[in-house]
Amino acid sequence: MELRHLRYFVAVVEEQSFTKAAEKLFIAQPPLSRQIQNLEEELGAQLFERGSRPLRTTTIGRFFYQQAVKLLTNAEEIKLITQRASATERTINIGYGGSLLCGLLPRIVYLYRQQYPHSNINLIELNAIDQIQALKEGRVDACFSRVRVSDLAIKRVLLREEPLIAAVHSSHPLSTQKSISLNNLKDEQIFVYPPSDGQSYATQIKSLFLEYGMEPKRFSTQADLQQSLGMVAAGEGICIVPESVRIMQFRHVNYVKLSDSAAMSPIYLIVRNDDEGELARPLFDCVYQVYDLEAIEYDRRVF
Ligand code: BEZ
Numbered sequence: 001m002e003l004r005h006l007r008y009f010v011a012v013v014e015e016q017s018f019t020k021a022a023e024k025l026f027i028a029q030p031p032l033s034r035q036i037q038n039l040e041e042e043l044g045a046q047l048f049e050r051g052s053r054p055l056r057t058t059t060i061g062r063f064f065y066q067q068a069v070k071l072l073t074n075a076e077e078i079k080l081i082t083q084r085a086s087a088t089e090r091t092i093n094i095g096y097g098g099s100l101l102c103g104l105l106p107r108i109v110y111l112y113r114q115q116y117p118h119s120n121i122n123l124i125e126l127n128a129i130d131q132i133q134a135l136k137e138g139r140v141d142a143c144f145s146r147v148r149v150s151d152l153a154i155k156r157v158l159l160r161e162e163p164l165i166a167a168v169h170s171s172h173p174l175s176t177q178k179s180i181s182l183n184n185l186k187d188e189q190i191f192v193y194p195p196s197d198g199q200s201y202a203t204q205i206k207s208l209f210l211e212y213g214m215e216p217k218r219f220s221t222q223a224d225l226q227q228s229l230g231m232v233a234a235g236e237g238i239c240i241v242p243e244s245v246r247i248m249q250f251r252h253v254n255y256v257k258l259s260d261s262a263a264m265s266p267i268y269l270i271v272r273n274d275d276e277g278e279l280a281r282p283l284f285d286c287v288y289q290v291y292d293l294e295a296i297e298y299d300r301r302v303f
Helices: 003-015 018-025 029-043 059-085 098-102 105-115 128-136 201-211 225-233 243-247 280-293
Strands: 090-096 119-125 142-145 154-169 190-192 219-221 238-242 253-258 264-272
Touching (some): 090 098, 098 119, 105 119, 154 225, 154 243, 190 225, 201 219, 225 238, 225 253, 238 243, 264 280
Parallel strands (some): 090 142, 190 219, 190 238
């Protein structure tokens, strides 16, 4: 008796039909029936009630089914554990946009390390344009980004959209509101980051105002998230950040919800166009496992 006999038997029981099981297994029905017959002969037991429609298992058949399912599950587990344990040690280089470290990135990396103990992860902070260059040059294998950059050399998958919030000094009248809108912010000094010639988080924030027909005059570009929040803490202006940035606590910085429906920040996983998924798929799995654990809604997508 081989594992494939158990697979055939389980398929027939679950489909309650030789014809449907044969279709599911991509084999013709006569050889399938023969294999089950051989199995019954080898076991010296009748597994199905003759002539029953839909096909019913005998009492001994039900017992055999339960044992077969256990054995097949065990075999699958052994295969997965062995594949993971024997995976050759390798390093995966991941580029990421700064603010993602405030959110789920550390958890995703932790989970990946647990599930692929033979892999090393190297995290490299890179802005959106540099991520593309680093991917092309092979300096990184995958990137997490909030910026939608298009390039023939890469492919990108939207993981989820995260709400944006406003960081406001505690002395500002808006800081105690439950929720505010972009319209409340259009005349404020607005800190954006990072300085970059091309597409960036800063250009995304500016476009967000444009979407609502507003063109604030007082944008000020800062080096990064940390510096922008520092300026907010100094009472110099406001900054629009992803919700996960709430964990960055600065004295006198309050975070306030934005009510505008477009005030969302996409999170993308980006890989080279010729990546067959060998690296991206395990990362994908870890991201979605963390989303499930955190009860975060998402549309599961593939490359
Ligand atoms: C997230 O917050 O959804 C996320 C952060 C970093 C990498 C991937 C996803």
